[in-house]
Amino acid sequence: MYIVASLAIVMTMCLALTRALLGPTVYDRVLAVNMFGTKTVLLLAVVAFLNGRTDFLDLALAYALINFIGVLAVLVFFQSSRERAAGKPGEQR
């Protein structure tokens, strides 16, 4: 059963990767990366059970906590590049 679950997750990762490759907008890529991160957490958890080394759940926990930062960093990047494009005063480039 673990095998079935992990196979489905790996298939989904494949689909998410395809979406990241196709784009077309930059938001699709960010969405795909976010999806990929969630699937990574799930796969790590399932494989930890599959191998019987459940002490390695720490890894999945690390990703569950940290993946969020990447998306937020992207948002800050968008925001600052929009501000810069709007030519806010005091922004010398």
Added chain:
Amino acid sequence: MIVVFSLFLLSLLVVTAIAIVRSENLFSAVMLSGIFSLLMALNFFILDAADVALTEAAVGAGVSTVLLLGALALTPTEERRRKRERKVAATLVTVTMIFLAISYASFDQPRIGDPDAPVHRHVAPWYLEQTPELIDIPNVVTAVLGSFRGYDTLGEVYVVLTAGIGVLFLLSAGRPGLLPHRREPRIESSLKSHLIPHVVGRVLIPFIVLFGLYVQFHGEYGPGGGFQAGAIIAAGIILFALLEGEGAALKVLPPRVLVGLAIGGALLYLLVGVACMLLGGNFLDYSVLAADPVTGQQIGIILIELGVGLAVTGTLLSIFHAFAAREQ
């Protein structure tokens, strides 16, 4: 069955790498390299390297994306389009030839996972055999990292520190002082105006730092150690900087403190080694730190892991702030 996964994930790795090189927009290349890092961690995990996978997770998910985006904010994100050049074709041919040569050479290599391969016949069995006896901690990786090959790790910590100092030098040129100083308040790019991410992020920060501390001090018993913990804690504080604006993060942890952490951590490692010499042992031979050699080894490993954690946190955060300060 796990073999099939492994093959599949390895193939995805190659696809992603090709996509990174082909994409003309640097932003999407950075996004794809985030996926590359996730895949890399999964592959490490399936190849039984839990510690390495945790390191890749800690570094790749938080710090690496943030640094690349910080640099992209200072450079054009679009790669200039150009006609297909002759040089590209020639390179492609050369690269393919070398790839074929490597593949051909691989037929003489031991199969992956072969227990009789030369790698497994050298010092590794000795490490696995002696760790419970000499150091008595479950995680052999931490034992080798901290004690058996402590010299290597010392060198690596100083390489990280040197790279951090280099970044500070390069990015602080043209302004007074080496450290990025407190600046005039300005319109900062923070997520303060976004209520939901702001609240959720603030809830998350203590858990990330707590988890970092757990990884730091649980490194003897499970996957973890100073390098992973340093990267995770740095990621937590970077999250704070993203939410509250970079100035607020600098107020909590000023540049001086960060540089102090980096240098202090590296010095702590060195001083543990010197203390061993003063107590009559060899450099970085922790057995002399306590009456019982095994306890001495454990104390030594905990101390140097602490030094590594401090140095990595300080260096990564200094690098992050150096990029952010350049943005204005």
Added chain:
Amino acid sequence: MAIVLDALSWAMLVGGALFVLIGGIGALRMPDFFTRMHASSLTDSLGPMLVLGGLALQSGWSLETVKVLAILLFLLITGPTATYALGHAASVAGLKGGTREYRASDPREPRA
């Protein structure tokens, strides 16, 4: 009792895997960004709930259960937040919904 729990956890695992897969297909096949986000975000909450719930039932009552539930908790907090933030950013940037293909007038990649 044990067999019931076992069967329940297997059912949850397989069901969760199914939802995850459906979300993946949706994210690939849907026609525009917001519908794709719809497909992936809903299943990103339901899938982990079922998969990790199944794993928690498997592990009995131990430290592993706590860890699995912690992972689930963090995923449930961060996933929707990330989706909200992304959707907000996309709509502020002027990306329009509606079932049509990408048009050249849509904001594409940000320029610095």
Added chain:
Amino acid sequence: MEILGLYNYWVFGALLMIGFFALIARQNLVKKLLGLSIFQSAVFLLYISLAKVEGGTAPIILDPTAAEIFSNPLPQVLILTAIVVGISTTALGLAIVVRIREAYDTIEDDEIRRLDRRS
């Protein structure tokens, strides 16, 4: 099955060469750095693949009396430190790119060389 045991080497070779290609054929300096980090990851993958022992598990000995097979800890230690070193050296490279962009207003290698020749 025997031949599949070599697959990791091929992936290593492919990644190595993809990174190398980006390093040589791409003019954009950030792209070159990304290529460098792919190159680096290829080496990481090779080391970790070598550390794998069939039927083994990660080298964390919870019960010293049990006769378990463990994978090789040494390459893992080397790569663990190398990952953190890798990100800091990448940051150093990015810092140099940022300075180049400020001095030349471009990060394309050929344009930089043209500007150099002109001055």
